Amino acid sequence: MSYLELLKLASTEAVVVVTALVVLAIGLTTRREATGVTVATAQGDQNVGGSSSARTNAICSFIAALGLAIAIGTALMLPRKATLFSGMLVITPLTSLFKIICMALAFFAVLLTKSEKSLRHPGEYLAILLLATVGLMLLVSSEELLMIFIGLELLGLSLYVMVAFDKTDVRSAEAGLKYFLFGSTSSAFTLFGISLIYGMSGITSLAAISEKLATVSVQPLLAVGIVMTLIGFAFKIAAAPFHLWAPDAYQGAPIPSAAFIASGSKVASFVVLGKIVLVGFAPLHGDAAWHAMVAGWSPVLAALAALSILVGNFVALAQSNLRRLLAYSAVAHAGYTLIGLVAGDREGFSAALFYTTTYAITLVGAFGVVALVRRETAGDDFSNFSGLISRSPMLAGCMSIFMLSLAGIPPLAGFFGKFYLFSVALRADAGHGLLWLVAVALFGSLISLYYYLIVLKVIFVDEPSLAIASSPDHLSPDLLQRIAVAVLAAVVLFLGLMPDALAAGLLAAMP
Amino acid sequence: MPPFLFWLFASLMLVFGAAVVLNRNPVASALSLVVSFLGLAALFMSLDAYFVGIIQVLVYAGAVMVLFLFIIMLLNLRAEEGRRINWLAATGGIVVALILVIQIFSVIGHFQAARQTFPSLERSTTDDVWNIGALLFSNYNLPFQIVGVLVLVATIGVVLLSKREPR
């Protein structure tokens, strides 16, 4: 394996890393000028510093976005199939597709960053965001436990920093600490689980593990290994009962970080979780059918799914802050998505991936709206959204598309996603053994409708509260962000009307 | 290595690991950590992993711990105030932890391979360092480089989060 070939196959990751370094360098050099100016003019430092920081932000975001665009281009030019180092870096149509999806999500997160005025060090922030994207891509494209763990850690470390980035906000620090503590504990569990699996099979490549495990029955030690490994991923996808960090992180973190955690991190985690259970642990599938459970990972995931759906939806009912509400709904959506993995098979996997992708797109858009509203009203409680329709019909319309897609209302992407997931789950078993799980999910989505409708009621029906109405209506110049939100809304609508565009691509890319 | 040495080092590790958490004085905590690392290094050596054992001593027990102590001294940290312990939560935590420990022990007890002794390793003609280096630059080249990126993230993060912002 020559370095040149490695560079060629890992060119996408390399481009993103180089972009991150360039952005970091620009951030460093321009800020020095800015501080110089600030020192010189002691009086108007706030103003000058602010505008110079905004300029840095603009340059850095532009370069980051450009780098991601180039990286997407290189991803398109990757060979159809290749394997490096016995599965450490695998290139298949599926991995290429999800690399592109992850980079596109990161692209929108960069756009959100551009208009985040309060961000102190945009260069560093964007660099870390890009490095986190590298983590996503490694997770997506690796079929080897060691590499997966390094990818998880790279992603995790970047996200801890991104969550705690806003040092002027106490809640950001709290969120960062919580995320870090939960995250590192769950990493330890995963590492322990992986080491047990390695001990049993003597190898770290997923395909080889599956061969080794095919002859072994489910014995206690293996069960411990599987459960411990799954815990780490349950944490990443915020499945109950490992979701406790999510509300604080979603609410306290800077908005681009929250959007990135909710979208990119989730998509990549589902891809890799699916690969681990469906490829690596394939012989130990088990069965989650009612009255006919067979030990294996699928009963574990089924239990996680049911619990997440119930906990997420019920707790979300009590929220009055939009970001917290999105966090609990994220827990519920993780539960829905897990159903696809429980159903197993390529159909189930592709249903889960379709669902999580559309969910990620929806959440980035929703956070975009939250960011815009927060800029105008300095908050993201329900009261800040009241009467949004009269202030900005465009944002209100986009938000309703996002919320209704999450609720699973046609003709939006979420509706098809749910139909796909549930139908796959029912078809997975001839006797409709997973009907109980589908019933729980249907019940959960009925509950979820209530709180999504409450959000829409606040936006469309309520009168704008006095404090917001009387504040001077400064038209924010963030046209770019508005366009981004509108594009995302259009994508959600398009994927609902023409789901085949993504679903067929996913099925074709499935091995 | 005779079994009693294993038990000695393992218990040394656990006791001092607990001492890291229980000590109120940061300097005492840091020194306990050193002892814990030394025990770990001894265990590595007992598995014929000399290189890892040496690195454990040099890097962790040596360099990292010195940095820890430096920072503790520089920041002039004093002993932590005793906190009131929520006994209910503590009991719950201990019970859960105990259950986990018992489970793991019983599981390992039932595992057949755990009762057999490992065949001893063949003496390799090349030394450890050479082997590890060769692996790092051939089979494990990609993870090795990615770890570099990971360290970069950690560096940026630490600098940013600990930096004092001008008001």
Add this chain to the structure above:
Amino acid sequence: MPVWNIKMGRPPSVSLRGHRARYCDIVQRIEQQARWGAHAHRVLAMATSPSQTFARQSTFSVGNKFHQLLFGEAPKRTRGARVLPRMIAWTIYLTFAGAVLLILLPRPFARWIALFTTIAGLALGLIAFVHTSIADLAHFTTIVRVPWVPALGMNYHLAIDGVSLTMVLVTGISAVSTVLFSWDVEHRQNEFFFWLLLVVGGCYGVFLSADLFLLFGFYELVIVPKYFLIAIFGSTNKEYGAMKLTLYSFFGGMFVFAGILTAYATAGSLDLNELSRFQFPGQLQSWAFPVLFLGFAVLAGIWPLHTWAPTGHVAAPTAGSMLLAGIVMKLGSYAGLRVAMNLFPQGFQAWSKWIALFAVIGIVYAAAVALRQRDLKFVIGYSSVSHMGFVLLGLATANALGVSGAVLQMFSHGVIAALLFAVAGRMIYRRTHTRELDALAGMNLSGALPFAAFTFVIASAASMGIPGFSGFAAEITILIGTWKTYPLAVWITGAGIVLVAAFTLRALKQSFFGEARPSVLMQEGRVALDLDWNEQQSITPAEKCGACLLMSATLAVGVYPKLLLDRIMPAVDAMRFLK
């Protein structure tokens, strides 16, 4: 040979079911028997052929593919006749296009766009009504069929038969009159008509869908706009009413979702025509049918899950009530007929007596409750529930006459309920700002609003089932059908009809023909309804047009019910759940 190539007019054979022989020729009946028999696979192969035939025949035409996409591919004898009925698919496209235009264009255009869109929908329905031959309406004839998600077997598949054509017509009529009765909505006008058109378009979609996924998509699509229509533009207790209505609808939707998934997972197809030939296992039918039917029946206002209807009607703006009672409630009964009963005939036969029981209870209970209401809209709301009980009773009879009567009742009630709500919500409430019967009784409105009084008398007569109006034709058909299956139910329902007459007459008398009390402000010998609304006292031309449209519809069908029954009965005959 495709079904529709068979010419009508062959000599009818002697049959025990005389009325059916009039509409179905021999071949069709043989084919029906074959469909129930062991030759299902052969018939199934035949069903897909027409589209292929048509495609092959017309490959020479330029832009064939585009043409096919727009107009679909139902084979017909002549070219003109081929295009026109297929135009009915444009009801959906035009309505949604109108909705999009409403967002884009400024306010002055809003009500005209809405009016033109709905009129176009009605016109398309009428064209299809005139130009489609009855033979084509006897089967669920494909209009458009385009692959949508091939991996899951989803098609964009629209089809029409007598039942759906009837429902499309009532949708068109209600939609036009609804827009006319909302002519003076000023508050957030564009948005109002936007939501309104979404509801209408979704209803068209449900009535024309021949793909289960598509049907369910349109079905759920209707619910959310309804919420906004009520919560933003409604009146009494609007947020509560809207939320209650929406959650009930989605509660039903959850069961529907479960039932549809089960059917799909078992049969592996979503095409309604294919599914209605698939033999589901009996044990599955016995639990899947109630799940699916109950889900649909919630929207149809089945007792005891009807409580959303009165509160929803009261909370809704006039347009909302008209649409809700006029068409949205019909979605439930239509889908119950089209999907639940057609897919699970054995389950239906096992459960039909329970449906009949709930329907009868609904008829009598709702009528009794209506008798005690003080709010005029509550009276009409409960009367809706009572009338929908007739629909469910007709469906439960499981014979051609009863089910056809149920479809006719869907049409009839759609028109009558819209008329009643128009009078109560627009003509009265808008001018007097009260719907309390006690207050209205003191106003003697018949003097002040003679046209409204006239309309209300007609509507009440139709609602009570006076001969000559559509209500009579529908209810008598249902009762005759019921007599064959559940004689006892007819007696109880008879009592219910008396109650209906009682509360309707009471509402009529109190609202329009009460004694004028001296305490009520008089102006030039008439009641001063509302000082701010003096210029609005007389009924506007828009209101008159809307009312005339609805009244003529109920009269036309009442006088000559064969107009619709001729088209409904063959279609019902072709369904397989009949005993």
